[in-house]
Amino acid sequence: MSDPIIKIQNMNKWFGDFQVLKNINLEVEANKKIVVCGPSGSGKSTLIRCINRLEEHQEGDIIVDGNELSEKTKDIEKIRAEVGMVFQQFNLFPHLSILDNCTLAPIWVKKMPKKEAQELALDQLKKVQIDDQANKFPGQLSGGQQQRCAIARALCMQPKIMLFDEPTSALDPEMIKEVLDAMVNLAKGGMTMIVVTHEMGFAKEVADEVIFMDEGMIIEKADTKEFFANPKSDRTKLFLSQIL
Amino acid sequence: MQKINFLKPNRDNIKNYSIIGSFLVLVSLIDVMSNAFLKINLTSFLPSSLTILFPLIIGLIGLNMMRIDYSGNKTLDLLNKNINTNNFNALLTLLILFSIIKALPQSLSWMIFDATISGDSKDACTGTGACWTYIKVWFRRFMYGMYPNEFHWRINTAFILVIALGFVGYFMKENLKKYLALYYVIIYPVIAYLVIYYLISGGSFGLQWVETGAWGGLSLTFIVSFFCLIFCFPLGMIFALGRRSNLPAIKYISICYIEFWRGVPLITVLFMSSVMFPMFLPEDFFMDKLVRVIIAITLFEAAYCAEVIRGGLQSLPRGQYDAAKSLGMGYWKMHIFVILPQALKLVIPGIANTFLALVKDTPLIFVVGLAELAGMLALAKTNPKWLGFAMEGYIFASIVFWIICYAMSKYSYNLEAKYKTER
Numbered sequence: 001m002s003d004p005i006i007k008i009q010n011m012n013k014w015f016g017d018f019q020v021l022k023n024i025n026l027e028v029e030a031n032k033k034i035v036v037c038g039p040s041g042s043g044k045s046t047l048i049r050c051i052n053r054l055e056e057h058q059e060g061d062i063i064v065d066g067n068e069l070s071e072k073t074k075d076i077e078k079i080r081a082e083v084g085m086v087f088q089q090f091n092l093f094p095h096l097s098i099l100d101n102c103t104l105a106p107i108w109v110k111k112m113p114k115k116e117a118q119e120l121a122l123d124q125l126k127k128v129q130i131d132d133q134a135n136k137f138p139g140q141l142s143g144g145q146q147q148r149c150a151i152a153r154a155l156c157m158q159p160k161i162m163l164f165d166e167p168t169s170a171l172d173p174e175m176i177k178e179v180l181d182a183m184v185n186l187a188k189g190g191m192t193m194i195v196v197t198h199e200m201g202f203a204k205e206v207a208d209e210v211i212f213m214d215e216g217m218i219i220e221k222a223d224t225k226e227f228f229a230n231p232k233s234d235r236t237k238l239f240l241s242q243i244l
Numbered sequence: 245m246q247k248i249n250f251l252k253p254n255r256d257n258i259k260n261y262s263i264i265g266s267f268l269v270l271v272s273l274i275d276v277m278s279n280a281f282l283k284i285n286l287t288s289f290l291p292s293s294l295t296i297l298f299p300l301i302i303g304l305i306g307l308n309m310m311r312i313d314y315s316g317n318k319t320l321d322l323l324n325k326n327i328n329t330n331n332f333n334a335l336l337t338l339l340i341l342f343s344i345i346k347a348l349p350q351s352l353s354w355m356i357f358d359a360t361i362s363g364d365s366k367d368a369c370t371g372t373g374a375c376w377t378y379i380k381v382w383f384r385r386f387m388y389g390m391y392p393n394e395f396h397w398r399i400n401t402a403f404i405l406v407i408a409l410g411f412v413g414y415f416m417k418e419n420l421k422k423y424l425a426l427y428y429v430i431i432y433p434v435i436a437y438l439v440i441y442y443l444i445s446g447g448s449f450g451l452q453w454v455e456t457g458a459w460g461g462l463s464l465t466f467i468v469s470f471f472c473l474i475f476c477f478p479l480g481m482i483f484a485l486g487r488r489s490n491l492p493a494i495k496y497i498s499i500c501y502i503e504f505w506r507g508v509p510l511i512t513v514l515f516m517s518s519v520m521f522p523m524f525l526p527e528d529f530f531m532d533k534l535v536r537v538i539i540a541i542t543l544f545e546a547a548y549c550a551e552v553i554r555g556g557l558q559s560l561p562r563g564q565y566d567a568a569k570s571l572g573m574g575y576w577k578m579h580i581f582v583i584l585p586q587a588l589k590l591v592i593p594g595i596a597n598t599f600l601a602l603v604k605d606t607p608l609i610f611v612v613g614l615a616e617l618a619g620m621l622a623l624a625k626t627n628p629k630w631l632g633f634a635m636e637g638y639i640f641a642s643i644v645f646w647i648i649c650y651a652m653s654k655y656s657y658n659l660e661a662k663y664k665t666e667r
Contacts, residue, residue: 077573078572080569084570085566085570093586110572153571157572
C-alpha cells in the first residue's frame with residue numbers, strides 16, 4: 001500500500017474562541033475520491049481550505065504530498081500549485097478572458113511558454129466543453145459554464161489533488177448536471193479528489209469513501225456503499241433521512 | 245358627441261391646450277428678452293409690482309396648460325417629464341430661464357461686444373468692457389513666466405518631446421508590451437526629467453542656464469502637475485498595499501505615513517519644504533527649490549492616492565484572493581495579475597478626482613515664490629502699469645484650468661469605458 005498523499009493528524013482549528021475543527025484525523029490515498037458531507041457550519045469547507053492552507057490550522061499536522069504545512073513552510077506556493085481548488089462562487093478573474101483565466105497561472109507560476117499554455121488550456125476547456133467560449137469574459141457566461149471554466153483553470157496547473165468546495169451550490173438545477181458530468185469525467189480519469197457537496201447522487205456514483213462531519217468533528221467515515229446502506233451513528237442516519 | 249372639457253387639459257383637447265400653453269410661455273419669454281436685450285418694458289401699462297411678476301404668471305399658466313400626461317407627442321412628453329412635472333418645477337424652470345436671459349446681455353457685452361483686444365498698452369482699454377489687451381500683452385508671461393523670451397522654443401520643444409514619449413506605449417511591439425508598466429513607472433519619468441533638465445534648465449550643449457526661479461506660468465503648472473501625477477500614483481499604490489500588509493512593521497509605517505500627510509495642510513508642507521528642509525541638509529548639498537516642492541506635493545498626494553486605491557482593494561471579494569492563491573501565485577504575482585488590475589479599474593473615478601485636485605492645488609506653490617499660471621496673475625495684477633484688470637486675468641485662468649481639468653475628466657471616462665468588462 002502506498003503512502004497517503006494527504007495525511008491529517010490530530011488537527012484542531014479555532015476561529016477566535018470558536019473551535020471549528022476538532023481532532024481531525026484523515027488519510028487520503030492517491031487516486032481516491034472522497035466526498036465530505038454534513039450540515040452547514042460543520043467545518044467541511046474549512047477542512048478542505050486547510051489542505052491548501054487558505055486557512056491556517058493551530059494544532060496537529062497536515063502533510064500534503066510529503067510536505068508538512070506549518071508557519072515554517074516556505075514554498076507554500078509550490079504546494080498550492082499541485083493542489084487545484086474549485087470554489088462555490090467560481091471566483092473566475094472577471095478582467096481576463098476565459099482563455100487568459102486558464103493560462104495565467106501556468107505561464108507565470110509554472111513558467112510555461114505561452115503557446116504551450118494556450119494549447120493546454122484549450123485542451124482542458126474542450127474536456128469541459130466550453131472551448132468555443134474561450135475568448136469571452138466570465139461575465140458573459142452562465143453559472144454552469146463559469147464553474148466548468150473554473151475546473152479547467154484548476155486542471156491547467158496539472159495538479160495532483162483537486163479540492164471542490166460545494167461546486168454546485170450556487171447553480172441552477174439545470175446547470176448542476178453539466179458541472180457534475182465534468183467532475184465525473186475527471187474522476188474517471190483517476191484524479192485524487194476531495195469534494196464537499198450535498199449531491200448524494202454524485203457521491204454514490206464516484207466516491208470511494210464518504211465522510212460525514214458535524215460540529216467540527218468527523219462523525220463517520222466509511223466506504224460509499226457501507227455509508228449509505230447502514231450508517232452507524234444516529235446523527236448520520238438523521239442527516240441522510242433528511243437529505244435523501 | 246363626446247363632451248370636451250375646456251377647463252382641464254387632457255388628451256381630448258390636447259391641440260388647443262398645447263398651442264395656447266406654448267403661446268403663453270413664448271409671450272413670457274419675449275417679455276423677459278425684450279426687457280433684457282432691448283430695455284423695453286412691454287408691460288409698462290401694468291402697475292409696477294405686476295410688471296415684474298407678469299412673465300412669471302403668464303409662463304406658469306402656459307406650462308400648466310401644457311402639462312398633459314401621455315400626450316403622445318414626444319417633445320411635449322420629454323418637456324413634461326424633465327422640466328414641467330409639477331407647478332413647483334415649472335416655477336424653477338422659469339426662474340432659471342429668466343435669470344440666464346437677464347444675465348446674458350451684460351456678460352456678453354462685457355466679454356465680447358464692448359471688449360478691447362487691440363493695442364498693446366493699458367491706454368487702449370477705454371471702453372466699458374473687458375480688456376483682453378491685458379491678456380494679449382501678458383500672454384507669454386502667463387505661459388512661460390519669467391523665462392527669457394528668446395528661449396521659449398526650448399520649453400515648447402521639451403513639452404512636445406515629453407508628450408511624444410508618452411505615446412510610445414501605443415506603438416510598442418506586442419512582445420514588448422509586458423514592459424509597459426516598467427516604462428511608464430520608471431523609464432518614462434527619468435527620460436522626461438532628463439529632457440526637461442537639459443532643455444529647459446540648460447547649462448550644457450551650448451544652451452544657456454536658466455534657473456528654476458525664472459520658470460513660471462502655465463508651463464510650470466504642467467511641469468509640477470506632470471511629475472507629481474506620475475510619481476504619486478505608484479507611491480500611493482505601494483502605501484495602499486503596505487497598509488493591508490500582514491507584516492506589522494510595513495503596515496504601521498504605511499499607516500503613519502498616510503495619516504501624517506493627510507493630517508497636515510498642503511501649504512505648511514510647501515513652507516516646510518522650502519524653508520525648513522534646507523536647514524537639515526548638509527552645507528554642500530544643494531537641492532533646487534522646484535525639486536523640493538515637487539517632492540513635497542508628490543508625498544502629500546501619494547497619501548490620498550493610497551487611500552483611494554485601498555478603497556478599491558477592499559471592494560474586491562475575498563474569493564479573488566483565494567482563487568489566485570489556490571493557483572499557486574505568491575503575493576506579488578497575485579497582486580500584479582489579479583488584484584491590482586481589478587482594483588485600479590474600480591478606482592479610476594477616485595484617482596481622477598485626486599489628480600484634478602492636485603492640478604488645482606498647484607497654484608499654492610506661489611507661497612514659496614514659484615509663480616505658475618495663477619501666481620503670474622497675482623504678480624501681473626499688482627504691476628503698476630496694469631492695475632485693475634484682475635477680473636480678466638482670473639476669467640482667463642479659470643478657462644485655462646477648466647479646459648485642462650475637463651480634458652482630464654473626459655480621459656478618465658474614456659479609460660473607464662475602455663477597461664469595462666462585465667462582471
